[in-house]
Amino acid sequence: TSSSSSSSRCGPLIHTAYPRELTQNPLKKIWMPCRNGHIAQRRVCMTNCPTLIVTVGLPARGKTYIAKKLTRYLNWIGVPTKEFNVGQYRRECLKIYKSFEFFRPDNNEGLKIRRQCATSALNDVREYLRVEGGQVAVFDATNTTRERREDIMKFAEQNSFRVFFVESVCEDPDVIAQNIVQVKLGNPDYIHCNSEEAIEDFMKRIKCYESSYQPLEETLDRDLSYIKIMDVGRRYLVNRVVDHIQSRIVYYLMNIHITPRSIYLCRHGESDLNIKGRIGGDSALSARGKEFAKRLGKFIEEQDIKELKVWTSQMKRTIQTAEGIGVPYEQWKALNEIDAGVCEEMMYEEIQENYPLEFAMRDQDKYRYRYPKGESYEDLVQRLEPVIMELERQENVLVVCHQAVMRCLLAYFLDKTADELPYLNCPLHTVLKLTPVVFGVFLLSFCVFLLSSLMFSFSFYVFSVFFVCFLRYLVCFCCHFVSLAFPFSFWHFLSFSVFLKD
Amino acid sequence: MTNCPTLIVTVGLPARGKTYIAKKLTRYLNWIGVPTKEFNVGQYRRECLKIYKSFEFFRPDNNEGLKIRRQCATSALNDVREYLRVEGGQVAVFDATNTTRERREDIMKFAEQNSFRVFFVESVCEDPDVIAQNIVQVKLGNPDYIHCNSEEAIEDFMKRIKCYESSYQPLEETLDRDLSYIKIMDVGRRYLVNRVVDHIQSRIVYYLMNIHITPRSIYLCRHGESDLNIKGRIGGDSALSARGKEFAKRLGKFIEEQDIKELKVWTSQMKRTIQTAEGIGVPYEQWKALNEIDAGVCEEMMYEEIQENYPLEFAMRDQDKYRYRYPKGESYEDLVQRLEPVIMELERQENVLVVCHQAVMRCLLAYFLDKTADELPYLNCPLHTVLKLTPVAYGCKVESVYLSVDAVNTHRDRPEVGPMEEIHHVHFVKAFPNLRPVHIFTFLHMIERVTVKCLLCVIVNVMQSV
Numbered sequence: 001t002s003s004s005s006s007s008s009r010c011g012p013l014i015h016t017a018y019p020r021e022l023t024q025n026p027l028k029k030i031w032m033p034c035r036n037g038h039i040a041q042r043r044v045c046m047t048n049c050p051t052l053i054v055t056v057g058l059p060a061r062g063k064t065y066i067a068k069k070l071t072r073y074l075n076w077i078g079v080p081t082k083e084f085n086v087g088q089y090r091r092e093c094l095k096i097y098k099s100f101e102f103f104r105p106d107n108n109e110g111l112k113i114r115r116q117c118a119t120s121a122l123n124d125v126r127e128y129l130r131v132e133g134g135q136v137a138v139f140d141a142t143n144t145t146r147e148r149r150e151d152i153m154k155f156a157e158q159n160s161f162r163v164f165f166v167e168s169v170c171e172d173p174d175v176i177a178q179n180i181v182q183v184k185l186g187n188p189d190y191i192h193c194n195s196e197e198a199i200e201d202f203m204k205r206i207k208c209y210e211s212s213y214q215p216l217e218e219t220l221d222r223d224l225s226y227i228k229i230m231d232v233g234r235r236y237l238v239n240r241v242v243d244h245i246q247s248r249i250v251y252y253l254m255n256i257h258i259t260p261r262s263i264y265l266c267r268h269g270e271s272d273l274n275i276k277g278r279i280g281g282d283s284a285l286s287a288r289g290k291e292f293a294k295r296l297g298k299f300i301e302e303q304d305i306k307e308l309k310v311w312t313s314q315m316k317r318t319i320q321t322a323e324g325i326g327v328p329y330e331q332w333k334a335l336n337e338i339d340a341g342v343c344e345e346m347m348y349e350e351i352q353e354n355y356p357l358e359f360a361m362r363d364q365d366k367y368r369y370r371y372p373k374g375e376s377y378e379d380l381v382q383r384l385e386p387v388i389m390e391l392e393r394q395e396n397v398l399v400v401c402h403q404a405v406m407r408c409l410l411a412y413f414l415d416k417t418a419d420e421l422p423y424l425n426c427p428l429h430t431v432l433k434l435t436p437v438v439f440g441v442f443l444l445s446f447c448v449f450l451l452s453s454l455m456f457s458f459s460f461y462v463f464s465v466f467f468v469c470f471l472r473y474l475v476c477f478c479c480h481f482v483s484l485a486f487p488f489s490f491w492h493f494l495s496f497s498v499f500l501k502d
Numbered sequence: 503m504t505n506c507p508t509l510i511v512t513v514g515l516p517a518r519g520k521t522y523i524a525k526k527l528t529r530y531l532n533w534i535g536v537p538t539k540e541f542n543v544g545q546y547r548r549e550c551l552k553i554y555k556s557f558e559f560f561r562p563d564n565n566e567g568l569k570i571r572r573q574c575a576t577s578a579l580n581d582v583r584e585y586l587r588v589e590g591g592q593v594a595v596f597d598a599t600n601t602t603r604e605r606r607e608d609i610m611k612f613a614e615q616n617s618f619r620v621f622f623v624e625s626v627c628e629d630p631d632v633i634a635q636n637i638v639q640v641k642l643g644n645p646d647y648i649h650c651n652s653e654e655a656i657e658d659f660m661k662r663i664k665c666y667e668s669s670y671q672p673l674e675e676t677l678d679r680d681l682s683y684i685k686i687m688d689v690g691r692r693y694l695v696n697r698v699v700d701h702i703q704s705r706i707v708y709y710l711m712n713i714h715i716t717p718r719s720i721y722l723c724r725h726g727e728s729d730l731n732i733k734g735r736i737g738g739d740s741a742l743s744a745r746g747k748e749f750a751k752r753l754g755k756f757i758e759e760q761d762i763k764e765l766k767v768w769t770s771q772m773k774r775t776i777q778t779a780e781g782i783g784v785p786y787e788q789w790k791a792l793n794e795i796d797a798g799v800c801e802e803m804m805y806e807e808i809q810e811n812y813p814l815e816f817a818m819r820d821q822d823k824y825r826y827r828y829p830k831g832e833s834y835e836d837l838v839q840r841l842e843p844v845i846m847e848l849e850r851q852e853n854v855l856v857v858c859h860q861a862v863m864r865c866l867l868a869y870f871l872d873k874t875a876d877e878l879p880y881l882n883c884p885l886h887t888v889l890k891l892t893p894v895a896y897g898c899k900v901e902s903v904y905l906s907v908d909a910v911n912t913h914r915d916r917p918e919v920g921p922m923e924e925i926h927h928v929h930f931v932k933a934f935p936n937l938r939p940v941h942i943f944t945f946l947h948m949i950e951r952v953t954v955k956c957l958l959c960v961i962v963n964v965m966q967s968v
Contacts, residue, residue, distance in 0.1 A: 019747070019750060019751075019777065019780035019781045019783070020780055022773060022776060022777060022780070024773075029771075030771060030788065031771065031772075031773050031776045031788075033780065218692075222692075234696070234697055235675075235679075235694070235695065235696045235697070236693075236694070236695040236696075237692070237693070237694050237695075238692065238693040238694075238695070238711065239691070239692045239693075240691055240692070241711065244847065244850060247711065247712055247850065250711065251708045251711075254695065254698065254704065254707065254708075255704055282830075333836060333839070344830075373739075373801075379790060382790070390701065393701060393704060
């Protein structure tokens with residue numbers, strides 16, 4: 001659907017064209033005029049101009065962290081966003097990084113290459129925002145001089161992009177040192193160095209920028225739209241927020257933090273309707289579900305988590321599961337399972353029989369498909385946005401929710417696209433532990449299995465368990481080393497199974 | 503939302519919009535369900551002094567004045583403690599100039615003794631036009647200046663501001679680095695936010711960063727009469743009736759006549775509101791959040807049918823219509839939470855027409871007109887009527903325009919039944935499920951009448967014999 005043009009003064013009524021007949025889009029259940037015309041379905045970002053977000057700051061100030069996180073958030077809420085890291089362009093251009101000398105302010109050769117890389121990145125930005133249908137582009141570079149920022153603004157003006165600066169200012173040497181160790185040492189630039197050499201070189205690199213650093217100022221830059229983040233979020237300066245998307249970006253940036261913590265996601269225990277193979281409803285836990293609740297309580301106790309908060313939905317099965325843990329919990333209506341409308345409490349076979357068209361359309365586009373008188377995954381994402389915002393604010397949280405809801409939350413943390421989201425695997429009786437690490441999320445999957453029937457003999461079972469474990473460890477370690485080589489990949493994946501026996 | 507009660511403290515010279523911000527914030531927090539109350543020290547001073555003479559009272563060397571002002575502040579803080587500790591309030595807004603560091607430290611000591619969290623909201627503005635407009639719009643109507651003419655009032659007020667200026671110590675970067683505050687500069691052009699520590703402060707900051715004072719109007723109306731409206735059924739997704747379509751056309755003409763600058767039109771995703779907006783003939787935006795309240799199992803039923811099939815639910819709805827949630831449906835309380843992003847965006851926008859539904863319109867209206875949760879579900883929002891809301895001074899001016907197209911009445915007044923009768927009614931209904939409540943009431947009334955008549959006869963007879 002095309003976004004509406006800003007309606008100017010209400011001119012003369014177009015009597016011939018209006019009122020138009022309405023039909024309901026069978027997939028999304030949206031009423032639209034019969035002919036393609038002026039219809040604007042509420043998209044999160046009501047901006048007509050594409051937005052160009054520009055990071056500003058010395059190296060090791062968290063610009064790329066912010067850029068990647070913001071891109072992930074905007075994509076999740078439905079605003080097509082892409083990140084353009086100028087350092088990447090420089091690495092592709094240079095191939096081999098020698099030393100900080102490249103960044104010296106008097107190195108004309110270096111300056112020329114860096115300007116070329118920036119221009120190349122801006123060209124790709126234009127391509128993305130104009131041709132490929134992107135709505136927000138994040139231009140991630142130091143952009144520490146006023147001159148460079150003016151070049152970017154000229155570029156944006158030529159292309160009718162709105163510019164929003166995100167400056168990160170930090171003078172705390174501990175934070176900077178930790179930043180360097182966590183992020184830069186794994187950087188492709190420093191693969192061939194040892195830690196000490198790398199740190200020393202990087203500090204000199206920062207020095208090269210410091211002399212020419214011109215921060216965003218109150219008087220000189222009073223007409224620019226920007227947010228200045230100081231001391232890792234202790235203090236913010238916000239200037240001239242002009243539209244909805246900038247307001248949302250500011251709100252998001254003011255809620256994120258870098259305190260180490262873990263988020264635990266799991267579904268409710270097995271419910272009576274699960275056993276019958278029916279979707280939706282508000283049933284109670286089955287016997288195995290109750291057993292899971294107890295095991296979950298033990299697991300949480302063993303983990304010994306500092307100040308854990310427990311959130312559930314307002315449906316009986318999640319609350320019963322949280323009751324099994326034995327700690328205070330908070331009920332969120334927003335965490336309720338997706339509303340299947342007329343298909344509530346039906347089996348998939350029944351849906352196929354009674355609503356074959358709906359069933360077919362759901363398989364066509366599971367993300368956007370809305371159940372008749374129900375919801376879609378797209379609606380679910382919009383409903384879950386306050387939950388994500390509060391999760392960003394909090395520290396250690398356990399969220400007991402439902403399959404579709406867990407998929408949406410997982411897609412946010414693991415940066416999955418709308419096409420992958422509805423097919424993410426979220427089995428019952430499995431707890432996912434998410435720990436933010438470097439530029440992504442470290443996923444630990446704990447499977448709490450119940451030995452409900454002894455199909456195999458004890459020894460064979462034990463052997464198979466350990467063999468599978470060993471295999472998975474092997475795969476994991478390979479993945480780990482592989483991902484070390486590509487530190488900018490979004491997530492590490494380690495699978496760790498815990499088998500608890502009766 | 504927060505474990506400790508929060509004390510919001512406004513800071514700033516007179517005529518910087520502190521009371522405007524305090525009242526608006528209080529209204530917003532109450533609407534989203536956080537019990538909040540505003541404490542304006544100027545009010546306390548007026549009660550204490552009775553008659554305001556001149557700006558001399560505020561001179562920094564007027565010891566008598568200083569003593570009274572400090573007393574008023576203390577009295578207000580005592581009421582704050584009463585509200586937050588005893589009356590169950592969660593946020594208190596302490597609205598005064600609080601321009602000296604000393605006064606702010608007193609407040610912080612008070613808050614620490616009582617385990618309140620403090621959040622400062624400072625308003626800084628040096629634009630003389632804004633200040634002048636502020637004085638004209640707000641201060642001239644102030645009880646202090648009732649007996650003066652405009653010029654005298656303005657002159658006196660400017661001198662009053664001067665009294666504060668010399669001792670004004672704004673919140674500073676280094677000295678106040680450990681305080682939680684937001685500094686609003688130049689009416690929202692620029693914000694400085696320091697140390698936001700919890701959820702409620704984060705929401706307050708987000709809200710304050712989205713409001714503006716540009717003059718504008720918000721138009722609220724319901725969709726035109728729908729087919730289900732005529733049948734007396736609730737919910738559903740029906741089309742407009744003939745009269746509803748007529749309303750859509752009249753609405754289009756009305757909007758044209760109003761000649762509104764850059765009007766945005768928002769509808770829900772239900773057919774009847776979209777058809778209404780189509781009648782206007784301008785581009786519109788569909789919001790799922792504006793959909794009518796979900797009546798769950800009672801969708802597309804008549805109120806009589808609900809009373810017959812779910813008598814207990816029906817009774818409970820009348821008991822607490824705001825918190826009552828339809829089985830597998832929603833409550834007004836859920837609706838408010840669903841509409842919060844709509845309100846936030848309405849605050850950001852300028853001229854907007856919202857075509858929505860009865861329950862939704864009641865929630866939006868309650869926000870703008872500062873209605874409580876008890877009043878909200880009974881606000882009158884008839885079909886084919888447009889409400890024009892224009893923010894003025896500290897509140898909202900409402901103009902109601904009925905577009906002269908007949909429609910059914912979908913409003914149900916608050917029932918006269920009191921809580922005790924309700925309980926009897928409910929128990930009786932459980933015992934005799936086939937009896938309708940109407941029958942029970944007439945029966946009870948009949949018994950009452952008969953008993954009263956008998957008693958009267960007995961008394962008369964006794965008196966006669968005596």
